[in-house]
Amino acid sequence: MAREWAAAGADELASATPWRTFRWHRGQKHYSGTYWSSTLGSHVIYESRLELARLLFADFDISVRQIVAQPFLLRASVDRKPRRHIPDYLLNTDTGPVVVDVKPARRLADPKVAFTFEWTRELVEARGWRYEVATEPNAVELENVRFLAGYRRSWLFRSELLAQVREKNLDGSPLANAFKCLPGEPINHVKSAVLHLLWRQELQIDLSERLSERTELRMSA
Numbered sequence: 001m002a003r004e005w006a007a008a009g010a011d012e013l014a015s016a017t018p019w020r021t022f023r024w025h026r027g028q029k030h031y032s033g034t035y036w037s038s039t040l041g042s043h044v045i046y047e048s049r050l051e052l053a054r055l056l057f058a059d060f061d062i063s064v065r066q067i068v069a070q071p072f073l074l075r076a077s078v079d080r081k082p083r084r085h086i087p088d089y090l091l092n093t094d095t096g097p098v099v100v101d102v103k104p105a106r107r108l109a110d111p112k113v114a115f116t117f118e119w120t121r122e123l124v125e126a127r128g129w130r131y132e133v134a135t136e137p138n139a140v141e142l143e144n145v146r147f148l149a150g151y152r153r154s155w156l157f158r159s160e161l162l163a164q165v166r167e168k169n170l171d172g173s174p175l176a177n178a179f180k181c182l183p184g185e186p187i188n189h190v191k192s193a194v195l196h197l198l199w200r201q202e203l204q205i206d207l208s209e210r211l212s213e214r215t216e217l218r219m220s221a
Contacts, residue, residue: 005123008072010090010097018045018070019086035059037067038152038199045069051088051102053142054134058091058100059152060145062201066092071099078119085116088134097129105135141207148211151195158193161185165193169219170203176213178203 034043035052037059044067046052058064071090076083089100101120107113117133124131161182168181179191194217197203204218205211 005074005076006127010092010129013071013090013097014066014068014092016068016071016090019073020070036153038154039064039067047088048102050104050134050136053137054089054100054102056142056145056149057137058089059149060199060201061091061093063094064091065094066090068092074120074123076119076123083116083119085120087120095130098132099124099129100132100134102134108133108135138208140210144205144207144211148195148199151192152199154196154200156192157196158189161189161193162197165190165197166202170194170217171219173217174213175211175215175217178217179213 031049031052032045032047033052034045035055036042037044037055039059044055046055046069055067058067068090070086070088072086074083074085074087087099088102091098091100099120101117103113103117108117121131164182164185168178170178170181173181175194178194179187181194182190194203198205198217202220204220205215209215
């Protein structure tokens with residue numbers, strides 16, 4: 001359904017279906033798929049590994065409430081010519097909507113790409129929304145978030161075990177000690193519970209450092 005850009009609300013767009021659907025074919029250059037988002041409790045599509053990386057960070061971000069892939073088609077007249085663009089994601093966050101385009105850093109110097117992102121940014125920011133161009137993330141941070149995402153499914157964890165871990169003062173503890181904080185429970189269960197709380201950011205770490213058993217935990221503020 002066509003709408004004036006200024007009249008399309010973030011809540012309305014949150015229920016939008018992806019503008020495009022991807023297809024698998026032999027020899028395709030892009031890595032497409034679906035990701036189960038703990039934020040939504042449902043799947044979100046992506047069309048490249050770079051989009052998947054941005055999706056992982058959005059799912060990990062506790063300020064993000066909604067993630068919408070390919071949420072709308074923008075049509076505009078720019079320099080007296082009709083233009084169109086489909087952003088990759090819309091994130092509804094605690095601080096307002098964020099429209100995200102994902103592109104490898106090497107492509108940003110392409111005049112066509114730069115021009116499209118320029119007029120898209122102007123339209124988005126004119127509404128008081130934020131606009132982001134996401135490129136390759138820090139490799140260590142991505143590796144850490146991707147690992148923690150393996151523990152994102154809350155229904156796999158016993159609520160009483162999570163409550164016991166929450167009661168422990170783990171501030172400053174290395175992960176190796178935190179995994180042993182409940183001697184009466186199987187260590188693999190405790191380890192998974194600690195990592196789930198890290199995904200939920202009830203416990204925190206320095207994501208810029210490679211995760212290891214020596215990584216120190218911080219209690220969230």
